[in-house]
Amino acid sequence: MKALILAAARSEKLTPFTDTLPKSMIPIAGKPILHTVLNQLYEAGVREVWVVVNYLQKAVKDYFHYGKDLDMKIEYLEQKNESGIGNAISLFEIGLAEDENFLLVYGDTLMSGNHFKHLLKKQKRSPNSTLATICHPVSKGNYGNIYLGHDMKISKLLEKPEGTRMSNYIFGGSFIFHKSCFQKIKALNFDIVAYFQFLIREERLDAALWEDNWIDISYPWHILAANKMMMSRWTESVIPSSVVIEANVSISGPVIISENVHISNGTSIKGPCYIGPNVYIGNSALIRKNAAIGINSKIGFGTEIKNAVLFGNSTVGRLSFIGDSVIGKNVKLGSGAITVNYLTSGKSIYFNSQTEGELNTELLKLGAFIGDHSSVGTGHTIAPGTTLNPDTEIVDLITIPSQIKS
């Protein structure tokens, strides 16, 4: 079965990272989200994929090309002017033969296990039905609610549950549609919710229930939660022969270390951790618990990195601490840079969103979000929940200027 992946949206809530990268390309546990989605599709038997792109689409195309490395055939559809899911789906009409079903996938939703397999298995048993993966909402937020019958037929879709009603099932971002959907979606003015309501009312929409963990990555701190979720499923370590491990290095727990990594004397790595290709780790560093260090990064002597995602090509100077933080590409952090990751009051940390104002993250530990190409000079301590936009430059914190006369 062919799959259509929607990966055109920008997702401004994820700023500063989506200023320079489409959401689907954010690396989680060492791989862009879309890469994990494609891997899961491959495992479920899908070989032909069409990806709807728009915003910063070059990043997607440069990474995946036409899918050769993944043993898949990838085609791109560009969603130029109109936005919205209904419109994106309609672009795919050219890709399908008469009477063909297809798998519709939201390219920015990350499930810890392979829900595609589950959905396709259900499809096998009832080949003519329109299907939707449903799952539990991850937070108490005001999601829609899906009503289920005993036979897994969706009987009702409430967009906004009344009052204090909390939803139990919501759409999990993968569907199986029939080609006949295009005409109807067009007739409904590309309104996808109207299409769902039509299916429930006039035809039939069946559910495949997925009760495993998943994460909807909406805000920057969700990157850390997703990274942790994916790593928590690791059971094995990978250390290629090109990796240099000097004396007195200790490695425990599941770690995935890529080609040509250099780990210097006295360093400890406590998994789960990911270390990307060509990363250099200096002496006596401590890399622990859900740290993901992207390609070509350099970590200085005595630096601790914990529960953090570094996109790659970054330098972290000596004696620094990066915890509960997300660091974009090509970032330079001077020696002694500290991301303070909790409040002495013990209260939960607020995040200052550029679009929504102050948001309570409900997290007791949270460090900083540093956009691409930023540099933070030596000696800075960065407050919990701080965001630095891309290309921010903060000079060294120097207490003794160079020219002091006695």
Place this chain on the structure above:
Amino acid sequence: MCGISAIASYQPVAKKLYQCLINLEYRGYDSCGMAIFDQQEQQINLRKNIGNVEEVNAVENFADMRGIIGIAHTRWATHGGVTPENSHPHFSNDSNFVIVHNGIFSNYQSIKKKLIAEGFIFSSDTDTEVFANLLQSKYQEVNNVELAFISALKELEGSFAISMICTFEPEKIYAVKKDSPLVLGICDGANYVSSDINAFIAETKDVILLDDYEYVILTNKQYVIKSLADQKIVKKNIIKIKWDQQTAQRGGYSHYMLKEIFDQPLTIKSAMHVSDEEIKKIARKFIDKSQSFLIGVGTTYYVAMVGTYLLAKYAKLYVPAISSDEFPTLVQAHSDQHMIFFSQSGETYDTRMAIKVSQMGGAETSAIVNVVGSSISQMVNDCIYQGSGPEICVVSTKAAVSQMVILYRIAMETGILNGTLSIEKANDIQSNLKLLPDIIEKLINEESGFIRQLAQETNQNKNWLFMGRGIYYPIALESALKMKEVTYIHAEGLPAGFLKHGTLAMIDDSLYSIFFLPANDGSELYKTTLMAIEEVKARSGKVISFCLVDDLETQNLSDHYFVIPDVDSDIMPLIELVIAQLFSYYSALHMGLNIDKPRNLAKSVTVG
């Protein structure tokens, strides 16, 4: 507890036998195996190993076994440990006979000694292998498979359902039953034998129920049923099964337990469709006999307890509930008694024993059972089939609620018969019961989110008290049992009035108590339960309660609460039970446990 299957067909049977194993896996899942007669090699091939069906298949690859006649078995160990040797099927020493068996041969030790003296060698610790070798020994004497089969069976005591194939008559399956279930499935081109209709329901809905001491010889074309005593042919009717396989599959649900909870609106409707005549017939017995008992074990004991409260309420009769295992100790059965038994599977060992004791004393017996053709349904004088469809999850949900609904109807009917319940009031309750399916469907869809959230928040809790008064007491007991079964966490059910007579000493801020109580209707039941809540609160215990959305009085006393819909008080206990089922389900889900097959438990306990 084991599941057996056999197929005689025109076509290769391996794949279908594998499907039978999958469908019967709920009956046991510690090991399984398959034996198929290979015509080309003129021999029986056997593959078996330990693990659940999928695991064994990964190693043994059942699908590539050749042949059109075969037997299969999924095991839940009773005699001998879980080892490849002890798994079924079992060969005779010369590999000419191969057997699958569900049940226990009680006198197998002495026969085994005799056979060893004859030179037979045993590779397993099972009672079944004794039968295989006894067959071989008898065949050597009489040179006739049927005669050998009968004379071997005559030497063995105990309970059994057996299927056998042999190289001497490779087109035939021999099967026999005593005290263990066995059904035949009849269709064009293939005939089936199995412990349960579920095994072959996708292939045929034409079923024959074997009675004790009957055996069948079947080929792919025909079947002959005979009596073990005199080898006379017995004529049996074909029964048409109404449900289809759809109800036996998970259909996209992640667990059978959740599917079966979602099934409840349907199964309650089936319980409401049980004919008035059947209900009346049983109700009449409560009046006619001077003494009655309600008997079940595990979940069905709590079902029986609900019955005690319902009969007290609607018919002003005190009918004690007794746990099947304690029944023989407590009751001297006589002919002026009526016993009503509850069992989902209809195979429960303790309950079967209680029926035997009752019948020996000459008591009148009835049963409410889910599985058609099960042992209990055939033992009692009158049996009501609740029609809930197969319940696969080891933990009972829909079957229990349906039995309670049938008890509502029986209690009301009894009340009408003895003049303690007016027809108007009965009609009232009846129409409320009819609303139940819709109310439960709405509840499942609208409250599950909260229930799941609360299950997540209380997931670290290691001790639970489940309390209620009146009819809410057995509801609390049943809910506590659900919690124990799926989460392996200690949950104690007790009457709320009992609290201050001891258990209150346990209360501190680490202990959670769930209170089952009616809506705030100013009733005595509500007030007295609220007093118990206050007792717990005063010792800083954590309280979870059930209350209406605007019942601030209860809410203020509770750390958490489940919102109950504003329905008639008669049906509220069932609503709270469904909420408790979901609460246990989501607690176990969050802990990542094997919900449908909890450790150490089997679906129906057919051993003592």
